[in-house]
Amino acid sequence: MSERYKSKVATRGLGRGMRPTGGPIEKPKDGWKTLKRLASYLGREQRMVVVLILVVCVGVAAHVVAPGFQSNAIDAITLGRFDHLPGILGWMITFYGIYGCCMLLQGYITSLLSQKVIQRMRKDLFSRMMRLPISYLDAHSHGDLISRMTNDAENISNVISESLSSLVSGVLTLVGTFAMMTYYSLPLALISCSTVALSLGVISLLTKYMRIYYVKRQVLLGQLNGTVEEYITNIKTVKAYSLEKEVVEQFSTTADHLTRTGIISEAISGSMGPCMNMISNVAFVVVAVFGAYFALEGYITVGVISAFIVYSKQFSRPLNEIAQLYGQIQTAIAGAERIFEVLEEQVEEEDGEVLEGACKGVIEFSHVDFSYVPEKKVISDFSLRVEAGKKIALVGSTGSGKTTIINLLMRFYDADAGSITLDGKEITSLSLKDLRDHIGIVLQDTILFSDTVWNNLSYADATVTKEEMEHAAKISSADHVIAHLSQGYETLLKESGASLSQGERQLLAIGRAFVSKPDILILDEATSSVDTRTEKRIQDAMQELMKNRTSLIIAHRLSTIVDADEIIVMDQGKIVEQGSHASLLAKRGQYYQLYMTQYAGQAI
C-alpha cells in the first residue's frame, strides 16, 4: 500500500474514539461548568447523595479512630497492662466493624448511583439525538456520536462508581488523619506532613508526562479502531481486491506504534505506585527518627509512634489514590463535556398547527432556494404546484437536486428562501409530527432495523391487523421475500437486514410505506434494485392504493415514470421541462433526449 494511502487513513482517525475536531483529547475546556452540570445529575438523586456522604463520613471517622485503639493496645502490651487489652480490642472490633459496614453500604450506594445517573444521561442524550435535525446528523461523524453515547458515558459511570467515594473519603481521611495526628503530637504531625509536599511534587510531575503519552495513545487507539471499523465493514471489497496483506500491514504499523506508546505511558503510570511507596517509607523513617527523639525527650509514648506509623500510611494512601484517579476524572469530565455539547444542540422545532380535516395533498413550492453549503446553490428559484391526487415524477441526472426537493418537503432541511405549502399551509407553520404523518416515504438508501420483519413493516402503525399486513405485503411484492425467510414475519433481521439483497430490502421498505397508508407517497429511487417485472406489479398496485392521493416519484428508469400525470425534468436545481410523457416527447427537448438514450440499442 502506498505510503500516502497509509498516512491518509492513519492520520484521519476514523470512527470511534476520535473526534474530527478539537485539540488534545482529554483536557476539558471548561471543567467547572461541566462539573456543575454533572453535579446537577447527581443532585437529582439528592437523598442518595446525602446518605452516601453520611456513610462515608462515618466510615472515615471509624477508620481514623480505629488505629488509636490499636496504638492503645500496643501501649497496653508494652506497659504490661494486659487487663486493659480486652476492652481496647473490643473497641477496635467495633470501629473496624463500623468501617467495614460503611464500606459495604458505600459500595451499594455508589453502584446504584452511578447506574442511575448514567442511565439518565444516556437517555437524555439519546432523546436529544433523536430530535436533532437531519442536518446535524449529516454533518457529524456517526462514529463520534456513538462514541459519546458509549465510551464517554462509560467513563463517567466508572468515575462515579469507583472514584466518587474514594474522592470523598480520601479528602475526609486526609483531614481526619491530620486532626488525629495533631491531637497526638503537633510537631510529629507537621513533620509527617512535610513528606506530603514531596508526594505532591512527584505526583504532579508524573501526571504531567502521563497526560502527554495518554493523549498520544488515545489518538493512536482512535486511529486503530477506525482502521478496524472501516476495513471490517468493507471486508467484501478488501477481499475482492486481495488487499488483505496490505491492510494487515497497515494495521500492524499502527498497532506497533500504539504498543510502543502504550508501554511508555503505562510505565510512567506504573511507577506512581513504587514512588509513593518509597515516599511513604521515607516518611516512616522520618517519623521514627523524630519519634525516637521525642520519646527520648519524654514528649510522647511508644504507642503514639505506632499510631503515627499507621497514620502516615493512611495519609499517603488517599493522596496516591487521588493521583491515580486524576487522569480518569479528567477523561470523564472531558467526556461529560462532549455529551453536554450534544445536549445543548438546537433541536427541531416540533410544535405547530395541525391540518384540519382530511389532508388533500396539494403541495406547492414557490421560488424556493436552497444550499447545503453557502457557496453552492443546489436548488434555485424552484416553483411547482402539485394538485391533489396527482402522480408527479422527478427526473434528471445525478446531482440535479431531486432528493433535495424531498428533503425540503419532509423538512429534513429548511429552505433558505421561498415557501413550501401543504394544502395551502406553510409547512414551517405545521407541527412536524402532523406534516410527516401525512407523508409516506421510501428512501434511496434502504433502512431496516434489527427487529422482526413484522415489526419492520408495521413501523409506522403498530396496530395493523394481520389481513392489512398481508395485503400490504402482497401489493408491494414483499410477500415473496418474506415467504423465503426461515420464520416468515417473525424472522429476526440480523444487522439491520444486511443479509438481504438490495432489491429485497427495497421491497420490504415499500411494504412498510404501504402499511402506513399515507396521504402523500414519496418514492426516491425506491425500486432501483428491484427487477422491472416486480416493479410493474408494484406500480399497478400503487395505482389502486394511491387513487386520489398525491405521489411523488424519483426514478432513473423511464419505465417507472411514463405513467405519471406530470413529469418534471430537473437540471442543476431548476425545472427545465414539465408535462406529460407524450407532450414532453412531442416537444423533442431534454426529456426526449433522455428517453431516446435509454432505449437506444434496444431494437423494437
Place this chain on the structure above:
Amino acid sequence: MFQYVKRYMGYGILAILLMVGEVSADLYQPRMMAVIVNEGILGLGTGNVPNMELVLSMGLRMILVVVLGGISGILCGICSNITAQNFGNDVRKDCFRKVMNLSHSQTDQFTIGSLITRITSDITQVQRLVAQSVRGAVRCMMFFVVGSMALVSMDVAFSKVIMIALPLILMEVLWILYRTTPLFSKLQEKLDGLNTVIQEDIAGARVIKAYIQEDREINRFEEHNKDLAGTQFRVLLYISMMRPVMNIILNLATVAIIWIGGVEVAEGRIAPGTVMAAVTYLSQILNGMMMMALLFQTFSRGMASQKRLMEVLQTESEITDGTLDSMDESEEFREEFRGMANDQVAPLIEFRHVSFSYPQAKEEALHDVNLAIYPGETVAVIGATASGKSTLVQLIPRFYDVTEGEVLVGGRNVKEYSLEQLRTEIAMVLQKSELFSTTIRDNVSMGNRNASEEMIQHVCQVAQALDFIQKQPKGLDTEVAEGGMSLSGGQKQRIAIARALLLQAPILILDDSTSALDFATEKKLQDALQKEYQWTTKLIIAQRIGTVASADRIVVLEGGHVVGMGTHEELLNKCSVYQDIYESQKKKEA
C-alpha cells in the same frame, strides 16, 4: 493464548525477578521497623533508653532498601508492560489477520459489529489481564506467602490466625468470582445490544423522522439502556463487596494478632515491637489480598474477552487457499482465441451442476446451474429480485463455496487456485459500492498501486467518472468522507467501477453496479466498456433490458434456476420470463 505470552517470557521472567526484589524490600522493611522500634525507640538492649544512633543508622539502611525496592518496582512495571503490550499487540494482529481471511459466511455469522468489538475492546481487557497477572499475581502471592511465613516464624501462635483468615478470604473471592463471571459475558452482550440500537437509529434517522417514530425508538433504547444499567449495577455491587468483606476479615485478624501478641508478651516470649511488626505484616497481607481481589475482577472480565478472542483465533477459514498460483489463461492464451467461435475454445468460466444454499436458509439459492462463459464474451444475467444473480457471481471469486457441483476458471476448479491468484484474475464491482475514507485517487488505485496517472485518468474516463471528479475541489485528490457520504450513489458506483477497471483483470464482473446511474451515463459507460475492454470477459448483472440487450448472451434466472439463455432476440422468441421482463419495460408509444 499461552503461546503468545511465551514469546515475551524473557521480559516476563525479568519482571518477576524484579518483582521479587521489590516485594523483598517491602517485606524486609517491617523487620527493620521492628528493630527501630524495639531496640531503637524502646531501647530494649540499652536499658529502656531510646538508642538514637541505632534509629538513625537503621533508618538510613531502611531508606536504602526501600529505594532499591522502589527502583526494581519501576523496572518491573516496565518489563511487565513490555510483556503485556507486546502480547496484546500480537493477539490483535493475529485476530485482525484472521478476520481478514474469514469467509463471508463466517463473517456473517460473527456479525461485523461483534468482530469490531472483539478486536478493539476485548483485546484491551485481555491485555490488562496479562499486565496485571505478571505484576499483580507475583506480588500478591509473595506478600501472601512470605508475609504469612514471616508472621508465623515470629510466633507460631500467629499461624492460627492465618489459618482461619485465609480460607475465609479465599471463599469470599471464589464466591464473588462465581457470581460475576457469567455477568461479565452478559454485560458484553447488553453493550452490543445498546450499540446496535444507537448505530441503527443514527443511520436510520430519516426513516424514524419520516414515520414519526422518535418516541418508539427512545423507548426501545430505554429498554436496552435499563437492561445494561441493571446488569452493570449487579456487577458493580458484587465487586464493591469484595474489599469491605476482606477488610472486615483482616481487621478482625489484626485484633486477634494483638490479643495473641498480648498474651505472648505477658508470658515473656516475645517483645512488644514484634507485635507491631506482626501487625504491619498483616497489613501487607491485606494489601496483597486487595490486589488479588482487583486481579480477580480483571481476571473474570478478561476471561470472558479471552473466550471471545479465542473463538475468532480458532475459527479455521472455511475457504482455504489452493496451491495453484498461476493461470493458464494468460495474455497470449487469450490473444490466440480472439475472434474464434465458442465451440473452438475452452470456456474461461464454467458452472457445472452448481447448487448453493446459504447457511440456515430454507431453500436453495441456486439450483443445478450449468453455464459456460468463453474468453472475451459478454454475458448478462437478468432475473427477479432474489433470483440468485448476486449469489451466482459471488461463487466465482469464492466469496462463498458451492454446496454442490463445481465452479471452474481457466479449466480448473476455483478451489485449486490460491485465493490471491484467483481474485487478481477477477475484477468485481459489488452491488453496494464500498469506498474508503481516503482520496478518490487512492480509492481507484487500491487494487493496482503501480498504475500511472494516465491509466487512472483513463479508467475514470471509461467509468464516466472523470467529469465529476474534475469538478471536485481537488480533483482526484479530493478526500472521500466516511463511508463515501459526500458522494451520491451514482458517483460512488462510478468510482467503484473505475477501481475495478484499473485491475486490468481478464474477468470483469458488474453486480448491478450501475443501478444509480442515469440512463444516458449508463449508455456511455456501456459503449466505452465495449470499445476499450473488448477482450475482457464480462459478466454483467442488470435490471434494464437496455443494459443487457447488447450482451453476447443473456442468462435468465428465476428462483435459482436458469430458465433461459441466448441472445436478446432468441430469448424474446422462446423465453417467457424474458418476454415478461421485456414487456414490463417496453417503450410506451409516444
